[in-house]
Amino acid sequence: xxxxxxxxxxxxxxxxxxxxxxxxxxxxxxxxxxxxxxxxxxxxxxxxxxxxxxxxxxxxxxxxxxxxxxxxxxxxxxxxxx
Amino acid sequence: xxxxxxxxxxxxxxxxxxxxxxxxxxxxxxxxxxxxxxxxxxxxxxxxxxxxxxxxxxxxxxxxxxxxxxxxxxxxxxxxxxxxxxxxxxxxxxxxxxxxxxxxxxxxxxxxxxxxxxxxxxxxxxxxxxxxxxxxxxxxxxxxxxxxx
Amino acid sequence: xxxxxxxxxxxxxxxxxxxxxxxxxxxxxxxxxxxxxxxxxxxxxxxxxxxxxxxxxxx
Numbered sequence: 001x002x003x004x005x006x007x008x009x010x011x012x013x014x015x016x017x018x019x020x021x022x023x024x025x026x027x028x029x030x031x032x033x034x035x036x037x038x039x040x041x042x043x044x045x046x047x048x049x050x051x052x053x054x055x056x057x058x059x060x061x062x063x064x065x066x067x068x069x070x071x072x073x074x075x076x077x078x079x080x081x082x
Numbered sequence: 083x084x085x086x087x088x089x090x091x092x093x094x095x096x097x098x099x100x101x102x103x104x105x106x107x108x109x110x111x112x113x114x115x116x117x118x119x120x121x122x123x124x125x126x127x128x129x130x131x132x133x134x135x136x137x138x139x140x141x142x143x144x145x146x147x148x149x150x151x152x153x154x155x156x157x158x159x160x161x162x163x164x165x166x167x168x169x170x171x172x173x174x175x176x177x178x179x180x181x182x183x184x185x186x187x188x189x190x191x192x193x194x195x196x197x198x199x200x201x202x203x204x205x206x207x208x209x210x211x212x213x214x215x216x217x218x219x220x221x222x223x224x225x226x227x228x229x230x231x
Numbered sequence: 232x233x234x235x236x237x238x239x240x241x242x243x244x245x246x247x248x249x250x251x252x253x254x255x256x257x258x259x260x261x262x263x264x265x266x267x268x269x270x271x272x273x274x275x276x277x278x279x280x281x282x283x284x285x286x287x288x289x290x
Contacts, residue, residue: 008098015106058154065161202256
């Protein structure tokens, strides 16, 4: 079971590095967060898994997508106040 | 190695591998669907793990995942609304298959636990999982057009 | 006017009962202290839920 979870985490992390587009990277990171939570549960650390779920599956992708949005926006609306 | 652990391993390995494959390749609409489905598959896996290790408190992890997974998917649905509107994902069969798997796992675990407060907790988790996933999938396929401002 | 007060009170009580039941399902052991804390927390949650429902379905 530990081996399965470790293999999944390794594959996810490698994919996250190899994918180039930031939006796609955010999606892979969300998957990685969930898989990491499973790994922590398998290693008998459910408290760590809880915090990992909260941060990894919702907060990190939200921050990344907001950053991508912020970077993309000025190019489209030049002279806009935001 | 008991049967619960074996089932959890199979569900998690198959679901994780499928979601990873879906999220790493293909158009954007397939990637978001794969990310949504991983939540729907990892939650029953975590419930099975809790039963396998005989630690009822591990159900909390599955409960939080059932609550936060759809929230994460809704984040994507909201912030990628422009990209998804041009090419909306359709995954009704997959969504209902995953929901059916979750329901089956919850029913089997309820039968194993027997009528008690733990069973009600399992039922709450399962209901949250299925409702959250159906809502998230609906939002991904542009089901709430008035909401996307 | 009076009817509206009764309706609001009934809504609050339904929210409170549902939230208290959820609390009692999710705690690990039921005893008097848990019951008291759960009743308080369910009261706060019911207040918030009533206010949120009113804000969403504004006339």
